[in-house]
Amino acid sequence: MRTWWTILRICIEERLTYRGDFALGTLMRFLPIITQTFLWTAIFAGAGGPETIAGFTRDEIVAYYLLTYVSRAFSSMPGLASFIAAQVRTGELKKYLIQPIDLIGFLLLSRIAHKLVYFAVATGPFAIVFFFCRDYFPGRPDPATLAAFVLSLLMAFLLGFFLEATLGMIGFWFLEVSSLLFVYMLFNFFLSGHMFPLTILPSPWDKIVLAQPLQYLAYFPSAVFLGKIQGPALVQGLALQAAWVLLFAGTSRVAYRMGLRRYSAFGG
Amino acid sequence: MSDRPPYFAVLAQFARNSLVREMTFRWNFLLDCVSSLSWVVMQLGFYLIIFEHTRQIGPEGGWGKWEFFVFLSTTILVNSLIQAFFLPGAGEFSELIRTGNLDFALVKPIDTQFLVSLQKIEWSSLSNTLFGVLLLCVSLARLDFTPNIAQLLLFIWFTACGIALLYSLIISLGALSVWLGRNDSLYDFWFYITTFARYPMEIYEGRLGSPLRFAFTFIIPILVVVNVPARLLARPLVEQDWSLAGFALIATFVSLLLSRRLFLKALDSYRSASS
Numbered sequence: 103m104r105t106w107w108t109i110l111r112i113c114i115e116e117r118l119t120y121r122g123d124f125a126l127g128t129l130m131r132f133l134p135i136i137t138q139t140f141l142w143t144a145i146f147a148g149a150g151g152p153e154t155i156a157g158f159t160r161d162e163i164v165a166y167y168l169l170t171y172v173s174r175a176f177s178s179m180p181g182l183a184s185f186i187a188a189q190v191r192t193g194e195l196k197k198y199l200i201q202p203i204d205l206i207g208f209l210l211l212s213r214i215a216h217k218l219v220y221f222a223v224a225t226g227p228f229a230i231v232f233f234f235c236r237d238y239f240p241g242r243p244d245p246a247t248l249a250a251f252v253l254s255l256l257m258a259f260l261l262g263f264f265l266e267a268t269l270g271m272i273g274f275w276f277l278e279v280s281s282l283l284f285v286y287m288l289f290n291f292f293l294s295g296h297m298f299p300l301t302i303l304p305s306p307w308d309k310i311v312l313a314q315p316l317q318y319l320a321y322f323p324s325a326v327f328l329g330k331i332q333g334p335a336l337v338q339g340l341a342l343q344a345a346w347v348l349l350f351a352g353t354s355r356v357a358y359r360m361g362l363r364r365y366s367a368f369g370g
Numbered sequence: 371m372s373d374r375p376p377y378f379a380v381l382a383q384f385a386r387n388s389l390v391r392e393m394t395f396r397w398n399f400l401l402d403c404v405s406s407l408s409w410v411v412m413q414l415g416f417y418l419i420i421f422e423h424t425r426q427i428g429p430e431g432g433w434g435k436w437e438f439f440v441f442l443s444t445t446i447l448v449n450s451l452i453q454a455f456f457l458p459g460a461g462e463f464s465e466l467i468r469t470g471n472l473d474f475a476l477v478k479p480i481d482t483q484f485l486v487s488l489q490k491i492e493w494s495s496l497s498n499t500l501f502g503v504l505l506l507c508v509s510l511a512r513l514d515f516t517p518n519i520a521q522l523l524l525f526i527w528f529t530a531c532g533i534a535l536l537y538s539l540i541i542s543l544g545a546l547s548v549w550l551g552r553n554d555s556l557y558d559f560w561f562y563i564t565t566f567a568r569y570p571m572e573i574y575e576g577r578l579g580s581p582l583r584f585a586f587t588f589i590i591p592i593l594v595v596v597n598v599p600a601r602l603l604a605r606p607l608v609e610q611d612w613s614l615a616g617f618a619l620i621a622t623f624v625s626l627l628l629s630r631r632l633f634l635k636a637l638d639s640y641r642s643a644s645s
Binding site: 133134137140141143146147155156284285288291302303304 | 401405415419422423425427559562565569570573575578579
């Protein structure tokens with residue numbers, strides 16, 4: 103237990119070294135929200151001013167985009183898969199094999215540390231943006247919805263982690279995975295709902311897209327917050343998200359075991 | 371022997387060198403093409419979905435589906451050409467300053483801005499240009515009216531103006547790094563500011579929109595980059611287009627001049643690092 107605590111502390115300190123103008127960068131990242139707001143206003147005007155498009159009012163769509171930033175803050179794992187693949191390729195992986203530390207556990211802790219530091223620094227910019235945009239939100243959700251939202255965010259973090267970890271394990275079989283990861287990133291952007299609320303897809307595509315796990319990384323938590331998923335559907339959604347987390351936690355573990363059997367520890 | 375360096379021959383050599391470099395890793399080149407293409411295909415997909423829900427973007431008289439796709443293909447053309455010719459070189463300008471490697475460019479007997487801007491050409495970006503041309507042709511064929519040859523020429527001219535305008539913005543940003551020392555967020559800034567140029571200017575309306583439209587038309591004139599050529603091609607010409615087109619022309623010349631001045635001033639203030 104103490105070992106893990108030390109690892110977590112080291113990782114946090116490591117991250118804090120490079121905070122720099124990180125907060126300003128986070129603020130800049132919200133700039134596309136401005137153009138998205140204007141674009142969707144024009145889309146609603148062009149459609150003749152309907153109340154909703156695909157179940158979202160214009161204000162809710164803006165709120166949705168803002169909320170996807172929160173979900174992505176939890177679920178995105180920049181560089182995780184490529185890191186694992188690089189460890190395998192360069193042979194540095196043996197560091198974890200000869201020490202009494204489990205690779206996946208170590209990486210999970212280091213990501214928790216990343217996220218903690220990220221939230222510590224990014225909360226300011228997020229608070230500023232959400233304060234200015236508060237009128238786009240339909241009001242405070244009730245405690246149960248809020249609890250479900252937090253739960254879905256935490257699971258989004260785990261799902262993002264185990265998905266990327268599984269992808270990284272492919273490095274045991276193929277030496278070069280960067281193009282594969284690029285494709286994943288692209289699909290992720292589109293299919294997680296970061297680009298648009300997934301319900302605007304025409305039938306049957308909406309049902310297909312809502313059946314895949316990537317939607318839990320951005321669409322699901324945001325839709326939960328806005329009260330678009332309620333009652334039995336909410337419970338079912340959370341259960342499915344948990345199932346995907348378990349599935350990929352298992353897959354990454356199995357892939358790691360199988361990969362180690364192939365592993366030949368390059369380098370001296 | 372003339373005093374004027376053979377600019378065209380040098381440019382052709384740059385193009386050849388870059389092509390040789392990219393062709394060394396053929397598969398990588400192909401992957402680069404595919405990845406930049408998939409990005410624009412996703413953009414297209416997004417707008418195809420949007421037009422499932424609306425006939426036009428903006429209130430009555432706004433951009434209809436195929437009009438908007440003319441607009442989108444103009445955006446793709448401008449961005450891909452900038453990406454291919456200017457961004458690789460000018461993006462590295464700040465790096466040249468920081469490391470002191472600009473010395474090597476300064477001692478060569480050719481205009482430094484020319485050398486810095488065009489030294490590297492990213493051929494894989496031209497796959498997007500091809501895609502843009504294709505999308506433009508399809509959109510024009512589906513449009514309610516057929517533009518005449520004069521409109522097509524105006525389109526080409528003002529697309530070139532738009533590229534020149536964006537180029538002067540990049541080179542100015544690069545030049546600024548002489549004073550800032552380091553300009554890591556150059557690309558970021560570039561990305562975020564061009565986000566505004568990617569939409570029809572009519573969508574910027576209201577309390578926040580009007581000042582934004584004013585600022586990005588008259589102060590940093592990035593809104594005319596895509597809007598002017600797309601409008602001249604996608605619709606029958608009307609009187610008020612001319613004032614905007616005239617303005618775009620002036621804006622282009624002024625920005626090119628200003629960025630040239632800024633670049634030369636930056637070279638004056640440059641104190642070589644290292645060595």
